Amino acid sequence: MRTAIKICGISTPEALDAAVAAEADFAGLVFFPPSPRHVDTYAAAALAARGGGKIGRVGLFVDADDGLLRDAIGAGRLDAVQLHGEETPERVAQVKERFGLPVWKALPIATETDVQKAEAYRGVADLLLFDAKTPKDAALPGGMGLRFDWSLLSGWRGKTGWGLAGGLSPANVAQAIAETGAPLVDTSSGVECAPGVKDVDKIAAFCEAARQI
Numbered sequence: 777m778r779t780a781i782k783i784c785g786i787s788t789p790e791a792l793d794a795a796v797a798a799e800a801d802f803a804g805l806v807f808f809p810p811s812p813r814h815v816d817t818y819a820a821a822a823l824a825a826r827g828g829g830k831i832g833r834v835g836l837f838v839d840a841d842d843g844l845l846r847d848a849i850g851a852g853r854l855d856a857v858q859l860h861g862e863e864t865p866e867r868v869a870q871v872k873e874r875f876g877l878p879v880w881k882a883l884p885i886a887t888e889t890d891v892q893k894a895e896a897y898r899g900v901a902d903l904l905l906f907d908a909k910t911p912k913d914a915a916l917p918g919g920m921g922l923r924f925d926w927s928l929l930s931g932w933r934g935k936t937g938w939g940l941a942g943g944l945s946p947a948n949v950a951q952a953i954a955e956t957g958a959p960l961v962d963t964s965s966g967v968e969c970a971p972g973v974k975d976v977d978k979i980a981a982f983c984e985a986a987r988q989i
């Protein structure tokens with residue numbers, strides 16, 4: 777089965793073009809001001825115009841209110857919404873109903889108990905994105921290049937739409953897919969040369985490695 781690829785934190789035309797050229801499936805646009813990958817609605821609109829129908833656009837939000845969601849969805853002509861904060865299943869259902877887009881829920885993973893929390897989102901979120909849990913005092917709830925113990929997902933494999941994130945890079949993505957069977961992989965800092973600065977060669981290498989398997 778072909779693994780879907782999302783390159784997150786796209787904020788420049790060059791990075792977007794590299795993701796399209798490498799045949800990534802999704803470009804992630806981060807709407808979270810503390811992130812070095814944050815895009816405003818003007819930048820999002822420009823990226824949407826450039827990407828057109830060549831790549832799916834997923835907006836990443838952290839406990840966003842409806843106003844931000846509305847503005848970002850409109851400007852970025854988003855195809856899906858990724859909720860990467862502490863959104864409850866009720867909030868996920870509300871966002872889905874209000875905006876009529878597929879909702880991806882990111883879940884922070886460090887233990888088996890964290891994986892079990894996914895059950896509450898089953899049938900509510902369209903896709904569950906398992907990501908490494910960041911430390912309590914971390915600046916961001918994701919995008920920090922941290923990975924978790926992939927074997928924690930052995931009880932989850934194949935039950936619903938899901939994806940793997942957290943510390944994925946060109947060097948480890950093939951192994952990650954082989955070990956977990958993830959139908960989608962998502963990377964951000966693993967294809968950067970500095971926080972928020974995408975490296976076009978790493979984007980190409982990541983997509984090639986993910987497709988080798």
Ligand SMILES: O=C(O)c1ccccc1N[C@@H]1O[C@H](COP(=O)(O)O)[C@@H](O)[C@H]1O
Nearest residue numbers: 784811918919920921941942943964965
């Ligand atoms: O990328 C960010 O800046 C970000 C900010 C806030 C929440 C999540 C963020 N990124 C997402 O985190 C995971 C893992 O990223 P990494 O590959 O370990 O750097 C991924 O889903 C990003 O989309």
